[in-house]
Amino acid sequence: DTAVSQTPKYLVTQMGNDKSIKCEQNLGHDTMYWYKQDSKKFLKIMFSYNNKELIINETVPNRFSPKSPDKAHLNLHINSLELGDSAVYFCASSPFSGGSSYNEQFFGPGTRLTVL
């Protein structure tokens, strides 16, 4: 009955490789997010999708490409991995984005990416 799940939980890879992280939510939410938490625990938004449409794209290198095949899934593909990409990546979802009503974000357990 996991609400927001991510796979894998841990990912260790070499510099220059390409890797993907998957996220799935079973809450029926319309909006999904990717956040990055760096080694100093600082959390920052990377992307957001609403009903498969990209609505937030922060200043992230274009080696990062999110893909949303349907509104329950938001995957993150990273090309040509660099040492600085090592971080914990969190997926989150919320009921909707836009309008004036509050919506709570539910977070996945995170994926710890280590680039060697």
Place this chain on the structure above:
Amino acid sequence: AQSVTQLGSHVSVSEGALVLLRCNYSSSVPPYLFWYVQYPNQGLQLLLKYTSAATLVKGINGFEAEFKKSETSFHLTKPSAHMSDAAEYFCAVSARAGRRALTFGSGTRLQVQP
């Protein structure tokens, strides 16, 4: 654009003592405000949220926070710390309309001494 500042990257209290974690926000209009907790090697869990109803918000695990517009603050408190409260705490803000991503503070690590 919104931002939050958490004062104190580390806070240490004795078990049973008052917990006070500070958060100040910056926003041109009243935002939504949140406190999340992160236990070691885990994801983020919502403790409580302010969405414009009561200014004193009660959350889970005995935590509460008070929204003070005049001080642009949303400090988190708990009357009596428990060992299990040791974790990283994040204050976050989001806009009330439009872009809804959370902007997080830098976090405060709470240590609880026996």
